[in-house]
Amino acid sequence: MLITCPYCGPRDVIEFTYQGDGNRERPQPASQDLDAWNAYVYDRLNPAGDHNEIWQHSGGCRTHLRMVRNTVTHEISSTGFARGDHNAAARHKAGGKS
Amino acid sequence: MAERQSPERQLPERLSPLEPVFHTGSHGNFEHGVDVILTETRPGSILQLAAWPGAEKQLIEAIRKVTGLALPDGAGGGVAKDGKAVFGFAPGKFTVVDEAEGLASAFAKVVTPAIGTITDLSHGRTAIRIAGPKAEWVLAKFFAIDFALPAFPIGAGRSTTHHDVFAQIQRSGADQFDVYVFRSFARSFWKALCHASEEVGYEVQ
Numbered sequence: 001m002l003i004t005c006p007y008c009g010p011r012d013v014i015e016f017t018y019q020g021d022g023n024r025e026r027p028q029p030a031s032q033d034l035d036a037w038n039a040y041v042y043d044r045l046n047p048a049g050d051h052n053e054i055w056q057h058s059g060g061c062r063t064h065l066r067m068v069r070n071t072v073t074h075e076i077s078s079t080g081f082a083r084g085d086h087n088a089a090a091r092h093k094a095g096g097k098s
Numbered sequence: 099m100a101e102r103q104s105p106e107r108q109l110p111e112r113l114s115p116l117e118p119v120f121h122t123g124s125h126g127n128f129e130h131g132v133d134v135i136l137t138e139t140r141p142g143s144i145l146q147l148a149a150w151p152g153a154e155k156q157l158i159e160a161i162r163k164v165t166g167l168a169l170p171d172g173a174g175g176g177v178a179k180d181g182k183a184v185f186g187f188a189p190g191k192f193t194v195v196d197e198a199e200g201l202a203s204a205f206a207k208v209v210t211p212a213i214g215t216i217t218d219l220s221h222g223r224t225a226i227r228i229a230g231p232k233a234e235w236v237l238a239k240f241f242a243i244d245f246a247l248p249a250f251p252i253g254a255g256r257s258t259t260h261h262d263v264f265a266q267i268q269r270s271g272a273d274q275f276d277v278y279v280f281r282s283f284a285r286s287f288w289k290a291l292c293h294a295s296e297e298v299g300y301e302v303q
Binding site: 007009011012014015060062063081083 | 151173174187188189191242243244249256257258259262264
């Protein structure tokens with residue numbers, strides 16, 4: 001399985017590390033809202049289909065990536081830097097061959 | 099009382115981690131010719147430079163000012179000439195190499211804390227050069243990346259791993275690559291590289 005890193009291009013999945021669900025929103029660290037913390041820690045959409053995810057290209061450029069992966073087919077329909085201001089450095093579109 | 103250190107701290111003499119397994123001469127299946135040449139380039143300076151967000155262009159300008167090397171646009175772009183080399187390996191991050199020592203202090207004057215950071219890896223990385231008509235072939239056995247010239251142009255850099263050993267690879271010629279690996283893994287990587295080169299015949303210089 002290949003994942004197209006926006007910086008490095010298509011690389012083997014072994015170079016990437018899954019960093020978790022990309023739909024979560026972390027409450028402010030000082031937040032006392034237990035429901036918000038509970039949702040952040042435990043609630044997952046668990047969809048059978050497209051899923052927003054955070055990955056890291058840990059065996060390459062080490063940047064964190066946002067991806068949409070289909071949990072049924074494993075097709076990755078989009079990849080991008082988790083940090084938006086990196087996007088100027090991108091050269092590879094999701095699914096692109098080079 | 100111990101003698102006070104001079105401001106220009108003298109670093110200890112650098113020893114090659116490859117020394118016990120570095121055997122010059124031809125090896126492997128070389129009866130029909132040597133298809134790769136393996137060397138340790140032993141550059142004096144290996145630096146990692148990182149720009150703060152938004153300061154990438156200033157860092158690229160600083161690299162041009164100090165080394166005279168103009169980085170081409172684009173991810174992984176780089177250039178290698180006159181004993182110096184630079185390439186991007188991540189957004190806003192660059193590896194800079196010089197045959198001479200002292201590159202870190204030259205950059206310290208130009209890369210201000212407002213622009214980014216300098217990490218001196220001169221003692222932390224080992225530079226291995228593989229050259230020859232089968233260099234792409236041998237490296238392709240290690241790394242799952244495209245080594246063909248159109249996908250990996252001269253001067254460009256790539257960041258990847260071989261069994262969890264990080265490697266930064268720069269193409270410094272049409273059939274020549276410089277591989278930067280952790281010094282602590284360099285001997286093991288070198289031995290693996292020699293084994294992988296046996297089938298094509300290799301010479302250690």
